[in-house]
Amino acid sequence: MSKEENTQHHEIVIVGGGAAGISVAASLLSRDASLKLTIVEPSDKHYYQAAFTLVGADAFDPLKTVRDERRCIPAGVNWVQGTVEQLHPEENALTLSPVDADGPVKLSYDYLVVCPGLSLKWDAIDGLEATIGKNGVCSNYQREYALYTRECLNSVTSGKLVFTQPPMPIKCAGAPQKIMYLTGNALERKGMLDQFDLAFHTATPALFGVADFVPSLMTYIDRYRVDLNLTSNLVAIDGASQKATFRQGDKDLIQDFEVIHVVPPQAAPAFIANSPCADDSGWLDVDHFTLQSNTHDNVFGLGDVISAPNAKTAAAVRKQVPVVCENLLARMHGREFSAGYDGYGACPLTVEHGKVVLAEFGYGGKLLPSFPVDNTRPSKMAWVLKRHMMPYIYWDLMLKGREWLAGAQPLEQARQ
């Protein structure tokens, strides 16, 4: 069969059925149930990644972080189980590899929503792929390795605990240090903190990207006696001998560890970076306020893949969804865009069991607290929100198209 004969046409195709893809499908249907939607997603599992930190810290049931993808896809949405290999936006088409068929299939579309998340580059750190998941080398960035984080931190009795953060951008920029605070706090509560040396190595020049939150975080760095190393980038790891190499300027520092929590460098998926829709850094090039592609006007994007300089979080997705829905429908019906995204993202920094610094901010680091409180300080309420309410908000509101506290704001207001 030729490629042309194999092409199937769809009204709206959504690439990726993660946090953004499922939410945008549900929210589109809640606006117009007659829309014909297709989601392309290879995985038969859907993960609630925001709880992986708590899984690693033994504070959340891992079974509650995963559901069958089939159960998450809204009724009436067509699911093509496959991996998108190439975008052909000039032909309004894409090529994908279905999981259950030989050879590629071509889909054409009227409108495209792009949200395949980002790629974790385990191979960008020398030796990491060979040792992750053993030798005390763990990571909350993938579910099975978060389970190993839990195992390592529950069984270690003394020694050096090292936590790393790669260069930006990464998803949930607070996650590399959240697990460190929870570990320090667990050891403190068990009276074992004196038996350990904690170290944080981040490739960034500051502990956190928005300066307002740094003083609160520094009190915990001091309290857990963390050796803080800025501009220190993990470049190699030798699991068998439990040694990690950090590049600091033009010098290399070799550090022993008992347990090391590694966050891999992150990048746009290759099929996006290699497409005509990418910006110079490989991310999906979108207007930061309307979320329409800057290169193809029937294409929209949201989630971790986009070029906008917001915090890459599910919280950001929650606010982006109504904007994409409103503007996509406006584009379909020939109306002006009215909805805008102000760069909102949220990073709940779990500084101790029972307290969170809920860093909520938009473009340029503008503080955007959802509640009228000083969100630069740790709070018990924010822990309740993160630990107990967010899973419900994720699974039962966001993924079902219920936009609680997330309505789109006017475009002009978002631009201010």
Ligand SMILES: Cc1cc2nc3c(=O)[nH]c(=O)nc-3n(C[C@H](O)[C@H](O)[C@H](O)COP(=O)(O)OP(=O)(O)OC[C@H]3O[C@@H](n4cnc5c(N)ncnc54)[C@H](O)[C@@H]3O)c2cc1C
């Ligand atoms: C450890 C950790 C802690 C976090 N903590 C928080 C937090 O506290 N708060 C918060 O708000 N966010 C948090 N996040 C971030 C949050 O999970 C992401 O920002 C969010 O999932 C992004 O949604 P997305 O749909 O863009 O990507 P994803 O949810 O990752 O979904 C992308 C989907 O696209 C699919 N896909 C990939 N490639 C292709 C392809 N070629 N073709 C078709 N489909 C494809 C994938 O299989 C996946 O299902 C955390 C993440 C991690 C890892």
